[in-house]
Amino acid sequence: MITLLDGFRIVDATSNFIGHVVVENGVIIDVIGLDESLEDKKPLFSKYLMSATQIIRGRGDLYLMPGFIDMHAHFRYPGFSEKETLESASLAAARGGWTTVVCMANTNPVIDTIELAADIKCRSDALRLIDLYPVLSLTKGMMGKELSEIALLKNQKAGYMPLLLSEDGKDIADDEVFLSALRCAAELDIPVSCHCDLQNEAAAIQRAINLGLKAGCPLHIAHVSTKESVDIIEKTKWEHREFALTAEVTPHHLLLTNDDALRLGENTFGKVAPPLSSKKDRSALLDALDDDTIDVIATDHAPHTQADKEGGAPGFSGLETAFPVLWDTLIDNDEFTEQSLSHYLSAAPARILGLDDRGLIRKGMRADIVVLDPEKKTTIKFADFYSRGKNSPFLERDYNGKILFTMANGRIVENGW
Ligand code: DOR
Numbered sequence: 001m002i003t004l005l006d007g008f009r010i011v012d013a014t015s016n017f018i019g020h021v022v023v024e025n026g027v028i029i030d031v032i033g034l035d036e037s038l039e040d041k042k043p044l045f046s047k048y049l050m051s052a053t054q055i056i057r058g059r060g061d062l063y064l065m066p067g068f069i070d071m072h073a074h075f076r077y078p079g080f081s082e083k084e085t086l087e088s089a090s091l092a093a094a095r096g097g098w099t100t101v102v103c104m105a106n107t108n109p110v111i112d113t114i115e116l117a118a119d120i121k122c123r124s125d126a127l128r129l130i131d132l133y134p135v136l137s138l139t140k141g142m143m144g145k146e147l148s149e150i151a152l153l154k155n156q157k158a159g160y161m162p163l164l165l166s167e168d169g170k171d172i173a174d175d176e177v178f179l180s181a182l183r184c185a186a187e188l189d190i191p192v193s194c195h196c197d198l199q200n201e202a203a204a205i206q207r208a209i210n211l212g213l214k215a216g217c218p219l220h221i222a223h224v225s226t227k228e229s230v231d232i233i234e235k236t237k238w239e240h241r242e243f244a245l246t247a248e249v250t251p252h253h254l255l256l257t258n259d260d261a262l263r264l265g266e267n268t269f270g271k272v273a274p275p276l277s278s279k280k281d282r283s284a285l286l287d288a289l290d291d292d293t294i295d296v297i298a299t300d301h302a303p304h305t306q307a308d309k310e311g312g313a314p315g316f317s318g319l320e321t322a323f324p325v326l327w328d329t330l331i332d333n334d335e336f337t338e339q340s341l342s343h344y345l346s347a348a349p350a351r352i353l354g355l356d357d358r359g360l361i362r363k364g365m366r367a368d369i370v371v372l373d374p375e376k377k378t379t380i381k382f383a384d385f386y387s388r389g390k391n392s393p394f395l396e397r398d399y400n401g402k403i404l405f406t407m408a409n410g411r412i413v414e415n416g417w
Contacts, residue, residue: 001025001053003410007034008058008371011065011338012360013347018060022048023367026410031363034060058371065342066361067099067368067408069349071164071248072193072222072298073319075101075132077120079108084303084388086120090129091386092301092319094406094414099130099368100350100358102193105137106168112137112148118160129413131368133353135193138167138181144174150184163353164220166193169273171204175211182215191218191246191352197273202228209236209245218244220352223300225253225274227284234293246352248298249285251322252393255329257282264393272302272393273314286335289344295352297326297344303389317382317389323370324378325394327401331374367410376402 005021010031022030030048032041049055058064070093076084093101103120105111111120117134124132136153140146150165165185171194172178185192192212196204205221209232212219221233224247233247256276264270288294299322302315323345330336336344350359358366377398382390404417 002048002051003054003056004048004052005064005369005371006055006057007060008062008064009060010361011063011342013339013343014360016339020045020048021064021361021369023369023407023410026367028361028363028365028367031361056371061375062404063338063372063374064361065338065370065372066346066359066365067370067406068097068323068345069100069353069355069359070098070299070301070319071102071220071296071349071353073101073103073301074106074303074315075103076303077107082305082388083308086124086132087127088386088388089301089303089319090124090127090132091414092317093130094408095386095403095416096319096321097323097370097372097403097406098299098319099370099406099408100133100355101130102133102135102164102353104166104168105135105142110137110142111135112140112142114149114152114156114160117162121160128411130408133163135164135166136162138165138172138192139177142167142170144170144172144177147177147181147184150181150188154184154187162190163355164193165190166195166222169195169197171196171199171208179211179215182211182217186215186217189218191220191244193220193222195222197223201226201274202232205229205232212245213240213243218246221245221247222298223248223250223253223274224285224288224294225277226281230284230288230293234288234291237293246295247293248296249289249294250298250300251318251325252276252316254282254285254289254297255325256393260393267312269309269391270393271309271312271314272316276393289336295344296348297322298349301387301389303387304391305388306390309391316393317385317387317391319387320385321380321392321394323403324380324399324401327374328399332400367407369407371404371407373402373404374400378402
């Protein structure tokens, strides 16, 4: 079955032009610029027009971008279905334009075995919504003592291979245990996502970097929130160019400050780990994206029940708000171009995770596609979230820019057109 996406503004990290995208069996089989379709490719384009079972018209003003890739989300499966289920999180991801997601291991039980990670992947694949990759924790039960099954991954000939390893918000206190986990990751060449939020963030980042350098493993710093942390990452990237160090920032740290936390309730609805920081930190984070000190934007989608939030559980539901708040604030205020946003949301995470079949709109890539109308508005209403976590720090209002539909692996998985 051929789907012809006819006449869209095609925007990814490296291109911005009007053209057509042809999808067959989950793959982009052709991308044709409008000028080409008028010249050399005209016969081919006519062939696609004749054979397409589905033609979706973009009128030249709707945007077509690569699906977003979230390196950091909490799907709460197994163990916390009152907060989220695989299905509710996947629907929320699809609505938000996220077609590939890495989910964290702070579940019950902790995702510390290959079997459990593979089982989650399998259940998620059966939903036929998004492409989900559970991390494997570094230690058993995330207790910081014995290595999890990451030690067995190198002998795996087939089966599930995580794209990222992480101990989530629990830093491993013992340097030797941390180092041996990082050495395993180095052998596997899988990045370790360090959350660095137990103690002083900058100190925890510096420690992770020192150990990462020793182990020679790729290191990814999650949800960077302060200028001090940015400075450490920038210095390390300059001094150790061979070191595969990458970093992420969340939409909430990028767009909000501690004034918002106070407004929402510092210990309740405005509480997140790491906490929202100052205006100075916020502008350092924006600059850090601009100069590539920070590589990607990730949601840290952390759904909780109302009662958990009232009781002080940190975290925000982020999959459904990320795109509209970023587009409305950053693109409309000319802070970023559409291409750079696509870089942070798709191309850069694909590169870090080693997913060379996605992240750009190119012939041969997976048909993971987001179609949006920059002239339409998204109304954010927390009660309507697909996610079971209804807590968001962003205001309930209309945001410029609306995702019309999300296509994952060639199938439309969310249609809000
Ligand atoms: O605020 C947060 N909540 N930050 C995290 O990194 C994890 C999390 C959670 O799991 O609730």
